[in-house]
Amino acid sequence: MPFAYEHPRAAMAVDCVVFGLDTADLKVLLIQRDLDPFRGRWALPGGFLRLDETVDQAARRELREETGLERVFLEQLATFGDLDRDPRERVVTVAHYALVRLSDHRVQAATDARDAAWFAVDDLPTLAFDHDRILTQALARLQGKVRWQPIGFELLPEKFSLTQLQRMYEIILERPLDKRNFRKKALALGILQELDEVEQDVAHRAARLYRFDEKSYRRMVKDGFHFEL
Amino acid sequence: MPFAYEHPRAAMAVDCVVFGLDTADLKVLLIQRDLDPFRGRWALPGGFLRLDETVDQAARRELREETGLERVFLEQLATFGDLDRDPRERVVTVAHYALVRLSDHRVQAATDARDAAWFAVDDLPTLAFDHDRILTQALARLQGKVRWQPIGFELLPEKFSLTQLQRMYEIILERPLDKRNFRKKALALGILQELDEVEQDVAHRAARLYRFDEKSYRRMVKDGFHFEL
DNA sequence: CTTTTTAGTGTTTAAATAACACTATGTCAA
DNA sequence: TTGACATAGTGTTATTTAAACACTAAAAAG
Numbered sequence: 001m002p003f004a005y006e007h008p009r010a011a012m013a014v015d016c017v018v019f020g021l022d023t024a025d026l027k028v029l030l031i032q033r034d035l036d037p038f039r040g041r042w043a044l045p046g047g048f049l050r051l052d053e054t055v056d057q058a059a060r061r062e063l064r065e066e067t068g069l070e071r072v073f074l075e076q077l078a079t080f081g082d083l084d085r086d087p088r089e090r091v092v093t094v095a096h097y098a099l100v101r102l103s104d105h106r107v108q109a110a111t112d113a114r115d116a117a118w119f120a121v122d123d124l125p126t127l128a129f130d131h132d133r134i135l136t137q138a139l140a141r142l143q144g145k146v147r148w149q150p151i152g153f154e155l156l157p158e159k160f161s162l163t164q165l166q167r168m169y170e171i172i173l174e175r176p177l178d179k180r181n182f183r184k185k186a187l188a189l190g191i192l193q194e195l196d197e198v199e200q201d202v203a204h205r206a207a208r209l210y211r212f213d214e215k216s217y218r219r220m221v222k223d224g225f226h227f228e229l
Numbered sequence: 230m231p232f233a234y235e236h237p238r239a240a241m242a243v244d245c246v247v248f249g250l251d252t253a254d255l256k257v258l259l260i261q262r263d264l265d266p267f268r269g270r271w272a273l274p275g276g277f278l279r280l281d282e283t284v285d286q287a288a289r290r291e292l293r294e295e296t297g298l299e300r301v302f303l304e305q306l307a308t309f310g311d312l313d314r315d316p317r318e319r320v321v322t323v324a325h326y327a328l329v330r331l332s333d334h335r336v337q338a339a340t341d342a343r344d345a346a347w348f349a350v351d352d353l354p355t356l357a358f359d360h361d362r363i364l365t366q367a368l369a370r371l372q373g374k375v376r377w378q379p380i381g382f383e384l385l386p387e388k389f390s391l392t393q394l395q396r397m398y399e400i401i402l403e404r405p406l407d408k409r410n411f412r413k414k415a416l417a418l419g420i421l422q423e424l425d426e427v428e429q430d431v432a433h434r435a436a437r438l439y440r441f442d443e444k445s446y447r448r449m450v451k452d453g454f455h456f457e458l
Numbered sequence: 459c460t461t462t463t464t465a466g467t468g469t470t471t472a473a474a475t476a477a478c479a480c481t482a483t484g485t486c487a488a
Numbered sequence: 489t490t491g492a493c494a495t496a497g498t499g500t501t502a503t504t505t506a507a508a509c510a511c512t513a514a515a516a517a518g
Contacts, residue, residue: 001233008280009238012321051237051319055310079308079323081284090280092241092323094308163465180467181507204463205514392496409498410476433494434484 010081013093014059015046015131017077017138018069020102021155025120026171027102028135030127031066032115037087038128042119044135046093059096067116069105073154074098077138085130097138099154146172148227150191153212161199161207162186169229185229191217239310242322243288244275244360246306246367247298249331250384254349255400256331257364259356260295261344266316267357271348273364275322288325296345298334302383303327306367314359326367328383375401377456379420382441390428390436391415398458414458420446 018029030042045066049058056076063069074096081092102118119125121139124132146152152168166182186192193213198206247258259271274295278287285305292298303325310321331347348354350368353361375381381397395411415421422442427435 001235003235003237004230004233005238005240006230006232007277008232009234010241010278010280011234012239012241048236049239049310049321051239052312054312055308055321076307078305079284081278081323083281083283092278092284094310094321161465178507178509179465180509183466184468185506202464203516205465205516207465390496407476407478408496409478412497413499414475431495432485434482434496436496 010090010092011086012049013046013091014049014055014062015044015093015095015134016059016063016074017044017095017097017135018063018067018072019097019099019121019138019142019155020105020118021168021171022102022118022120023167024171025122026139027118028121028124029067029069029100029116029118030125032117033128034114041128042117042125043128044095044131045116049094055094056096059094063098066114069098069100072098072100073151077134077141080130080134082130093134095134095138097141099142099151101155101157103157143172143174147229150212150217150227150229156212159195159197159209159211161209163207165210189227189229190220239319239321240315241278242275242320243278243284243291244273244322244324244363245288245292245303246273246324246326246364247292247296247301248326248328248350248367248371248384249334249347250397250400251331251347251349252396253400254351255368256347257350257353258296258329258345258347259354261346262357263343270357271346271354272357273324273360274345278323284323285325288323292327295343296334298327298329301327301329302380306363306370309359309363311359322363324363324367326370328371328380330384330386332386372401372403376458379441379446379456379458385441388424388426388438388440390438392436394439418456418458419449 020027020029029045031045033039033041033043045062047058047062047066049055050061053061056074059074059076060070063072063074075098077095077097079092079094083090085091085093121135124135126132127135142151146169152165152172156164156168162183165186166177166179169182170177191213192210193216195209195211197209199209200206249256249258258274260274262268262270262272274291276287276291276295278284279290282290285303288303288305289299292301292303304327306324306326308321308323312319314320314322350364353364355361356364371380375398381394381401385393385397391412394415395406395408398411399406420442421439422445424438424440426438428438429435
């Protein structure tokens with residue numbers, strides 16, 4: 001036991017709620033624990049903080065190690081420090097949430113040594129620790145934030161149709177949106193770049209594709225603009 | 230050194246950004262450090278986490294010990310864990326923000342052993358550690374949140390005039406509001422209880438006093454209501 | 459060439475927001 | 489007591505934004 005301190009210290013961990021978007025559902029990436037406590041239970045990817053990395057770096061490292069995900073949108077959610085949240089000892093965890101393009105990452109998650117899988121947020125297994133609380137809070141944050149900041153684009157493929165975009169908002173916000181009003185408003189924002197491309201391999205009229213125009217968005221933010229969809 | 234662990238551990242701290250409202254300014258409570266590092270510098274009240282208390286409890290305890298404040302509105306802000314934020318060793322801090330009624334608490338803060346004082350947020354001294362970053366983020370959070378949740382009432386005396394209420398929003402949001410529109414909207418919310426009292430000891434027509442009606446507010450939240458001022 | 463499936467498109471009504479100025483009531487001092 | 493001063497209190501109109509609503513267009517498949 002080579003690390004000794006004058007006062008007792010909690011262990012510090014990071015955990016990540018990784019959201020992905022299916023055609024029908026909002027999904028979360030979970031990992032099946034291969035160690036006690038909660039062996040066999042599904043849990044959020046995460047692990048202990050090292051002293052040579054920031055909290056943010058720790059979250060990204062764990063994500064990479066446990067799921068293969070890199071360069072994703074990742075943001076701090078909140079810190080959870082209840083006394084008995086880990087039965088072994090006192091562990092305080094800094095929870096994060098991440099948004100990934102399911103299409104790009106579907107495979108990698110499953111190739112890791114541990115069993116990893118995507119679950120629909122409205123059909124989750126029992127989770128280890130207080131991870132259900134963390135997940136609930138992450139979902140609330142996503143629902144709140146998606147209307148004010150264009151983070152939702154992180155969930156879509158780079159090129160997408162307006163129908164896909166609308167579907168994303170409907171899935172996240174869990175309510176239907178009016179097609180014409182949605183399209184009017186989305187285009188009026190001025191952060192969608194219309195492409196000279198349409199969907200491929202669909203058995204009906206192909207939709208025009210768009211791309212999120214990050215430059216315009218940044219310019220608008222600078223001018224004190226406020227998003228709202 | 231009686232506390233030994235297999236892996237090195239960061240120290241965990243909590244810090245609080247305590248906001249108070251003056252007639253003219255939004256203020257923050259700071260404490261002058263009497264120990265190194267940063268001895269003599271102003272800093273946010275805070276201290277180390279103990280293992281028999283939750284993070285929230287630690288923040289409240291430190292607030293009580295260092296400033297005498299109890300039973301205030303207090304909420305987690307974010308966790309700051311940069312490698313070199315404390316020159317002594319690795320310290321990760323969970324920052325909080327609190328809102329207090331300056332009128333009730335003006336005295337207590339000054340009676341503590343350490344020097345404590347209120348500073349206007351737009352006229353702050355150089356702060357210890359990364360506390361300026363924490364403070365900036367806390368202010369942004371307050372400005373963002375005050376429009377969606379009626380937390381601002383925590384800054385006002387229990388009984389207040391509509392002018393005081395408007396002044397509070399103007400100070401926090403740093404922009405003038407239209408008097409008639411403000412009053413219309415504030416009253417329409419249905420969370421203000423009109424009292425049979427008016428201001429005392431003013432050298433002009435006395436304003437009617439109101440109280441925040443928490444019961445109505447809670448009832449409205451239950452009915453899926455959304456605040457916005 | 460008909461069926462099927464989704465893309466794409468405007469108008470009208472209702473609601474919310476923003477802009478704007480005067481009268482009322484009390485205190486204080488001459 | 490009365491006039492000056494300071495802040496309280498009060499509605500209307502114009503503009504913007506949001507909500508409701510249904511048909512035609514295009515492409516693919518058989």
